[in-house]
Amino acid sequence: MARWLSFFAEYNFQVEFKPGRLNVLADALSRRPDYAVHKADANATGVARTSTPSSSLLDDVRSAYTNDADAKQLKDYFAAPSDKSRQKLAKHLRARVHRYRVHNGLLLDSAVDDNADRIVVPDDRELKLRITYEYHDAPTSGHQGRVV
Known part of the structure; x- marks a missing residue:
């Protein structure tokens, strides 16, 4: 409304x-x-994506990886994966390294439950706020945000 x-x-x-x-x-x-109203296909199993990240946002995510310790470790590991470089990973990353991969400079996390790749967002407050605004609060997003 x-x-x-x-x-x-x-x-x-x-x-x-x-x-x-x-x-x-x-x-x-x-x-x-x-x-006339058409009934939805009972066999359809998902919702189409309505937007994709802008290239400048993806570039900002890529550059913010250098300031995030976990993301930096994972990207370094995938640049030259080996048993030796795997041992250098923090223990919590070593246990889950099989879930991650790098594609076009972006660190992706494959969730086990739905087998979908998700972009790993670095621990950067400003970047997280920007992403939240673009995909949650903006008038073109699926949610209208907060009433201020």
């Missing part, structure tokens, strides 16, 4: 109620056969 209020705030108009029997044009438009 907030999204529509924001959209219509740009226009100057007045809404008047008209009973359906008097509003013939609107009734005809709302009943067009090509506007």
